[in-house]
Structure formats: structure tokens, C-alpha cells
Amino acid sequence: MLIIADNLNIMHPVIARALEKRDPEPIRRLVKRCVDAGAQAFDINSGPLSRQPRETMVFLVETVQSVTHLPLVLDTANPAAMAAGLATCAGPVTINGFSLEPDKLERILPLAGQYGADIIGYVIGAHSRVPIDEHEMMSTAVALFEAYTKAGLAPRQLIIDPVVVPAAWPDGPRHNRNVLSLIHQLPDLLGAPVRTIAGLSNLSSGGGSLQGKMVLEAGYLPMLAAAGLDMVMTNVLHPNTLALAKVCRVLLKEGIFSWADLDSSPN
Amino acid sequence: MLIIADNLNIMHPVIARALEKRDPEPIRRLVKRCVDAGAQAFDINSGPLSRQPRETMVFLVETVQSVTHLPLVLDTANPAAMAAGLATCAGPVTINGFSLEPDKLERILPLAGQYGADIIGYVIGAHSRVPIDEHEMMSTAVALFEAYTKAGLAPRQLIIDPVVVPAAWPDGPRHNRNVLSLIHQLPDLLGAPVRTIAGLSNLSSGGGSLQGKMVLEAGYLPMLAAAGLDMVMTNVLHPNTLALAKVCRVLLKEGIFSWADLDSSPN
Numbered sequence: 209m210l211i212i213a214d215n216l217n218i219m220h221p222v223i224a225r226a227l228e229k230r231d232p233e234p235i236r237r238l239v240k241r242c243v244d245a246g247a248q249a250f251d252i253n254s255g256p257l258s259r260q261p262r263e264t265m266v267f268l269v270e271t272v273q274s275v276t277h278l279p280l281v282l283d284t285a286n287p288a289a290m291a292a293g294l295a296t297c298a299g300p301v302t303i304n305g306f307s308l309e310p311d312k313l314e315r316i317l318p319l320a321g322q323y324g325a326d327i328i329g330y331v332i333g334a335h336s337r338v339p340i341d342e343h344e345m346m347s348t349a350v351a352l353f354e355a356y357t358k359a360g361l362a363p364r365q366l367i368i369d370p371v372v373v374p375a376a377w378p379d380g381p382r383h384n385r386n387v388l389s390l391i392h393q394l395p396d397l398l399g400a401p402v403r404t405i406a407g408l409s410n411l412s413s414g415g416g417s418l419q420g421k422m423v424l425e426a427g428y429l430p431m432l433a434a435a436g437l438d439m440v441m442t443n444v445l446h447p448n449t450l451a452l453a454k455v456c457r458v459l460l461k462e463g464i465f466s467w468a469d470l471d472s473s474p475n
Numbered sequence: 476m477l478i479i480a481d482n483l484n485i486m487h488p489v490i491a492r493a494l495e496k497r498d499p500e501p502i503r504r505l506v507k508r509c510v511d512a513g514a515q516a517f518d519i520n521s522g523p524l525s526r527q528p529r530e531t532m533v534f535l536v537e538t539v540q541s542v543t544h545l546p547l548v549l550d551t552a553n554p555a556a557m558a559a560g561l562a563t564c565a566g567p568v569t570i571n572g573f574s575l576e577p578d579k580l581e582r583i584l585p586l587a588g589q590y591g592a593d594i595i596g597y598v599i600g601a602h603s604r605v606p607i608d609e610h611e612m613m614s615t616a617v618a619l620f621e622a623y624t625k626a627g628l629a630p631r632q633l634i635i636d637p638v639v640v641p642a643a644w645p646d647g648p649r650h651n652r653n654v655l656s657l658i659h660q661l662p663d664l665l666g667a668p669v670r671t672i673a674g675l676s677n678l679s680s681g682g683g684s685l686q687g688k689m690v691l692e693a694g695y696l697p698m699l700a701a702a703g704l705d706m707v708m709t710n711v712l713h714p715n716t717l718a719l720a721k722v723c724r725v726l727l728k729e730g731i732f733s734w735a736d737l738d739s740s741p742n
Contacts, residue, residue, distance in 0.1 A: 427719055433698070458642070459648060
């Protein structure tokens with residue numbers, strides 16, 4: 209399971225202040241801390257309300273690339289900012305993301321072909337509806353896959369996100385159980401080995417103590433891993449989360465166990 | 476998921492010394508600590524080498540019952556000690572346990588009918604072989620279920636244990652992944668709603684630091700819970716394990732999430 213840091217978020221005060229002053233140093237320090245903690249890729253979330261969306265994304269990509277060669281995930285709903293970010297990326301990059309919403313299908317999805325980038329597809333319906341019911345979730349995932357292949361793209365570039373929702377939402381626990389089931393069944397459902405991703409931080413958003421958030425993440429991450437999740441988007445500065453991701457890898461990998469594996473690097 | 480304390484083990488120095496002196500006080504204190512920590516049942520393991528197996532089991536049952544009315548699980552391979560313990564139990568009790576080994580089928584299994592007790596059935600072959608391969612594990616579970624029903628017992632009294640093995644065993648990780656798969660598929664496989672149990676402490680036995688053991692248990696417990704495990708046998712004095720068991724219940728239960736659920740009692 210690949211660990212993608214979601215720490216580079218415009219909602220993070222350090223990022224917000226650094227962006228305002230176009231000062232790369234605080235961002236570089238944060239990126240270094242995340243690399244040291246075990247990040248294997250970075251999500252760059254330039255936010256929906258950025259005043260200069262293209263310049264902001266380019267500044268963030270350039271700043272992160274000045275510190276690390278790890279793969280990047282560009283996270284914006286603005287097609288122009290996405291394109292500018294993709295053009296700036298020197299290494300492997302993933303578009304985050306599209307869904308069945310018409311503007312995403314029309315303006316974000318085509319960028320995957322144009323830039324030869326992997327792309328995250330959210331299991332969200334045409335009317336921005338997150339399906340709760342297992343059957344609706346499955347049919348939405350199939351429709352997403354069909355819309356994707358219809359655009360002429362290869363399944364190996366697609367990463368499906370079944371959308372973890374806050375546990376505190378009405379029907380949140382039921383939805384998140386269905387997320388596990390979807391991840392487990394997706395290869396059979398689509399008849400193609402499509403990768404999956406999930407945003408762990410969503411689970412505890414909107415409330416709870418830090419300790420409560422941590423234990424919630426600690427409970428759900430191994431469930432996601434055992435269901436077969438390929439990538440997780442998470443706050444890599446929660447130390448328990450990284451240690452757990454490592455132990456999940458040890459528990460689920462092929463080959464011989466060694467106690468030393470628990471202490472080695474998260475790779 | 477019901478939490479069964481496996482702390483009352485003759486290998487535990489406090490228990491060993493107390494047994495030697497027939498002093499119930501240290502055992503009572505340990506039982507109270509386990510109840511306070513969140514134990515919902517107690518496994519009483521009188522060990523294979525007890526000199527007075529019947530007296531030892533009766534003493535342990537009486538001592539535990541003098542402190543708590545929680546359900547008991549009697550854990551001995553000695554049929555006479557098991558029968559004496561069962562006769563002493565005032566409340567709900569489970570026999571731990573039988574397998575396809577001939578002496579267990581002949582001398583332990585019949586006690587379930589005689590005492591109207593639930594019984595744990597280990598997925599272990601006739602020649603004491605723990606199956607590693609998924610197919611062999613499934614066929615052994617089916618054979619176990621058939622031997623059980625042939626004895627005229629009701630499926631609702633049976634609790635199947637797919638036998639978690641130490642991660643450090645050769646093929647340990649592969650076996651333990653197959654355990655998850657077996658738990659998940661067991662209802663379909665048997666065509667009956669049989670309960671399942673797993674011994675979490677086995678996972679880390681035979682090596683590793685306490686921290687390594689804790690993180691290994693923390694990774695595997697939510698995987699077991701998501702697979703549908705009904706009961707877990709564990710050291711309830713590992714505080715993280717109990718907090719995780721609680722969060723698993725919150726993540727997997729029906730109904731509405733509340734942050735307060737994470738802080739309430741493990742029941």
C-alpha cells in the first residue's frame with residue numbers, strides 16, 4: 209500500500225501563509241518532515257478558492273519538486289490549474305480527480321490522455337451524489353469505469369476512489385463498510401485489475417479529539433489494507449498511522465515474516 | 476466482537492505462583508484488573524502439565540467466579556479437568572476446545588452435549604496438522620463441522636477457530652491471510668451461521684519487542700473484525716488492543732456514529 213501524504217493542503221495554516229507570501233521555505237520544511245516520516249508520494253491540494261489558481265499550483269509543484277523526486281498527485285477542480293501543474297511536473301504525476309459529474313468528465317478526464325498521467329476516479333454520481341447503498345456504489349463504479357474507457361484511456365492509468373466519508377455523517381459507518389466491500393469486489397466487478405485509493409483523513413473530519421481521530425484511523429486503515437487497497441491518502445505526520453501501514457504490509461505481503469520488517473523503512 | 480481475556484494462563488508467573496500456594500488473592504486481583512480493562516469473558520487455561528489437573532481447574536473456576544459473573548471459557552486438553560471445571564461453572568461456559576484429532580473428538584466433544592456448553596472447534600486436521608493452504612483450510616473446516624453435527628450437536632453451540640499462527644512461522648503471514656478469508660467465507664461455506672473466534676496473542680508469540688507485538692496485534696485485529704470475527708481471545712491489559720476493538724465495533728456496527736462511542740465502555 210503506497211502512502212500518499214495529504215499534508216500539503218491549502219487549509220493547513222503553514223501552507224496558507226507561505227502561499228500568501230510566495231515563500232517556499234516553510235513548505236519545503238513540511239515536505240522534508242513528511243519524507244522523513246515515510247511519505248511515498250505527495251498530494252498537492254491547491255484548494256477550490258485560490259485567487260490565482262494556475263500560479264498557485266505551479267508554485268506548489270515547483271516548491272515540492274525542489275525538495276523531493278517522489279511522485280505527485282495534483283488535487284484541484286480547476287482544469288486550467290491542473291493543466292499548468294501537469295506541465296510543470298518533472299516526474300510521475302496523478303490527476304486528482306474526475307467523477308461522473310459532467311464538468312469533470314469534460315474538462316478534467318481528457319487531461320489524463322493529453323499528459324499521459326494516471327488519474328483518480330471518484331465513485332460519485334453525475335449529480336455530485338455520493339452513493340451510500342452498496343448496490344448504488346457498485347453501479348456507480350461500473351458507470352465510472354465505462355465513462356473512463358469510453359474516453360479511450362487504458363485501465364492501468366485509472367485509480368478508483370470509493371470515497372471514504374466522515375464517520376459522523378448520517379449513514380457514515382454503513383457507507384464506509386460498503387467502501388471495504390467495493391474495494392474487495394472491484395476486480396471481479398470490472399473484470400480488470402484497476403488500482404484503488406482511499407482518503408483516510410476524511411474518516412474523522414468534522415469533529416473529535418486528536419486521540420479519537422487517531423484511533424478511528426488506526427481501526428480503519430488495516431480494514432482497507434486487508435480489502436486490497438493499493439494507495440492511501442493520509443496525514444503522514446500521525447506516527448501511529450505510518451507504523452500501522454507498515455505492519456499491514458508485513459501482515460499481507462508474500463514471503464517470510466521477520467521482526468526486523470516492523471522496524472525497517474515504510475517502503 | 477466479544478473480548479475474551481487470555482490473561483489467566485498458567486504460564487503467567489502470577490498465576491503459576493498463586494496456583495502453587497493455592498492462594499486465590501493474586502488471581503482475584505488480576506481478574507479485577509482485566510474486568511476493569513474491558514474483558515467480557517475469561518479463558519481459563521490450566522495448562523497441559525498441571526500435576527492435579529482437576530483440582531487446578533476447579534480452583535481456578537471457583538476463584539474467578541468469586542470475583543465476576545462474566546462467561547468463562549475452559550481451556551484444557553484433559554477431559555477429566557474439563558468435566559470437573561464444567562461441573563463447577565455457575566454461569567455460561569464454553570469448552571476450549573476440540574479438533575479433528577481423534578482424542579478430542581472422542582473425549583472432549585461429547586462434553587458439549589453433556590453439559591449443554593458452547594464449544595470451540597479448531598481448524599486442525601486429524602494428525603494435529605494446522606493447514607496453511609486456503610483450500611486445505613476450507614476442507615478441514617467443513618470436515619470439522621461435519622464431525623460436529625454428526626455428534627448430534629446444534630450449530631449455534633459451535634464456535635470455529637481458524638487458528639491464527641505466529642507471524643514468525645514459515646508461511647505464517649500466508650496462513651494468517653487465509654484465516655481472514657476463511658472467516659469471511661465460512662457462513663457461505665457451511666451454509667449455517669456459525670460463530671468464529673481467534674487467538675490474537677498467538678500472532679506475536681515467540682519473539683519481538685513488546686512494541687512490535689502491540690503493533691502487529693493492532694494491525695491484525697481490525698482485519699479480523701472486518702472479516703466478521705465474532706470473538707477475540709487477547710491480552711486485555713494491552714490498552715491499545717482494547718481501544719482498537721472498541722473502534723472496530725464503532726466502525727462496523729449498524730446505526731449512527733457518535734464520537735462519544737469511542738470513549739464509552741467496550742460493551
